[in-house]
Amino acid sequence: MMRLRQRYLAIRLLTEESMPSEERFRSVLWTELQNLYGELGVSKIGFWVIIYHPELKAAIIRCQHDQVRALRATLATITRVGSTSLIFHVVGVSGTIRKAKTFIPELSTHREKRRRKSQ
């Protein structure tokens, strides 16, 4: 089977209100994508939430490499998640998760802190 090329979108969630739960976040994205493209379209986009960090107000989302514009456009249409008004600001697009994390430096430093704490 041919390996599918993917892209990772590093996203900052701009809001002054309390952040929604991960479940809520995922469901809103799924619903919006399904409304716009249908189930077939969503399967082509290959959307998946890799990281969602409500404390850092950041997320990394995966999609197929040729569907970046479609996913980005969908994210731009979302103005609310539950009762929270927010903006999805795509800070970078990359081919690896490691590179995507560099667009949001807090993500890697936060993980490092947690690792040190557990040690």
Next chain:
Amino acid sequence: MRAYDLHVQEESQNMNKIKGLCSFANALGFSGLAIETSNSLPLGHLDEHFLMFRRITLSPKNAARLRFIVKKRRKLADIFAIHGRTKPISLAAAIIPAVDLVMLRDHGDFVTVDSQVARVLAKQEKPVEICLRGLLSLSGPNRSRLMRAMASAVSCLLRADCLFILTSGAKTRYGIRSPRDLAALSYFANIPEDAALKGIYDNPSALVERLLKTRDSKNEVRE
């Protein structure tokens, strides 16, 4: 490259709110905003590095008195846009030199754009503003109807090689999108990516440069 959002609305009289909106847009990557506000204070002096323009959008009922109205109110704003609600209005606005933009926002506006309107706009080198607010505010059948009308109007405009500008038309800070995200949003209007980027970066920059030149020449005359 400099990006400008030439259509943001702020109803508030409070200058701090306008300042906040501008710093938010600056953080998102914009180099300037055109604000539609009822505030009469001069906007251009809030920040040296961030350009602000006062904008008026006129929605005339018919094209007959358009030239007279434009002449009367032109001095009140830096950017003067006409809401192209009907074909005669769009055609009349295209010929009047004092009009900076012809704005298309709702389903009804996009439906009026045909190859004739597009050709006249292209010939007069009048930029067309495509306001993407409807894509955020509408949902369901209304949104799909808007997308379809947008796509058909855009195909006419692209075929005629018309200049167009993409704007958010935001009423609150949550309506503003970063330049790249705004370009991505134009995917629903069937605008190719390179044309969308031109509509965010190149075409507004050219208009802003022209505005700054006229503003400077006016100041020289006053001095």
